[in-house]
Each structure stands twice: as C-alpha cells, then as structure tokens.
Amino acid sequence: MLTQLGIFLRKLRLDHGEIMKEMAKKLDVSSSFLSAVENGKKKMPDSWYEIIVNLYSLDQEQQDKLKKSIEESQKSIEINLNDLNSKKRNLVFSFARELDNLNEEEVDKMNLFLKKDGE
Template structure:
C-alpha cells in the first residue's frame, strides 16, 4: 500500500517528469528499494529528507508537506544514545513511556516548547 511518503515522492517524480529509476539513481539506491519505501515495506533512510529537499529544490511549503508525510508514514522512531548524557537518555525513555497517555493539549504545549520560535526560551 502506498504510504504518505510514497505519494509525496511519486508526485515529486511526476512533477519533474521522472520515472522511479530516475529518482532511485539520484538517491543512490535501486528502483526496487525506492518502491519498497514508497509501499511501506522498507523504512525511508533518514538522510533522504535532506537529499530530496536539495535534489528537487523543494519550496518551504513542499518541505513542510514532506515532513508531514514522513511523520504520517513512520511506525517507529529509532534514537541513537551513544553520545547522550544520562539525563537526556532518561528524558527520552520517560517520554516514550508516557507517549500514549499525552493528550492533544499537552502535545501542543510540547510542540511549542520544541519549536524553533521558542528555542531561546529553553536556555
């Protein structure tokens, strides 16, 4: 089944007059891998967000749409704690444990805290 990311990537390809293989070549992967990502059988590599925005010169609005498509398609999130302090690890694990209990109001508050607009308020 085509994912939100798959729909977005397909639209970008069509808008640029490309076929699956063209985009796959630009991303340095096989057409079958790109197809598997589009269909939700493989996880999209994290560096594709940046690559696709750069390769296809996405507008700010397209970049936001792409980010939303990625979020809608994600089933799991992997975090690398190799350089994280104990305090940061503890925060991430606590957040993960409480994630399903967070209501919409709390989600909006957390998003506001994490937004770029409030970056200075965190320090």
C-alpha cells in the first residue's frame, strides 16, 4: 500500500516523465528499495529530502508537501536525548507514554499550544 510519501514520489516521477528505475538511479538506490520506501516497508533516508528538492527544483509549496508526506508516512521517530537535561527527558518519556490516552480535543489543544497544524 502506498504511503503519502509514496504518492508524492510517484506523482513527482510521473510529472517529470520518469519511471521508478530512473528516479531510483538519481537517488542512487535500487528500484526495489525505492518501492519499499513508497510502500512504507523501508524508512526514507534523511538525505533524500535535500536531494529530491534539488533534483526536481521543488518550490516552497512542493517542499512543504514533501515534508508533510514524510511526516505522515513515518511509523516511528528517533529522538536524540543526549543533550537534554533530566527534566526535559522526563517530559519526552511522559508525552510518549500518554500519547495514546489523549482524546481529539486534547490533541487539538496540544497542537495549538505547539503552534503546529494537527491535520
């Protein structure tokens, strides 16, 4: 099943008249790896964002759509806690533990507090 990122990449390819093999070559990966990224079986390498922006000369709107599709397609995130003091670390862990317990209203309030679009 295609992820939001997969949909974005496929549309980008088609808009540029490319097949998967051509995009994979530009990204220096195999077609099967690119397919696995599109289908959510593999994580997109972090380096791809800048590469895709530059290869396809994405405007700001397209860059925003790419970022959002990456976020929506992620199954997990990694947070580096090395530079956080114990208070901030505890906040991160508390948030992660309680995330499943938040209702939609609480999520909306958190997004408003963090000034980030929820959906």
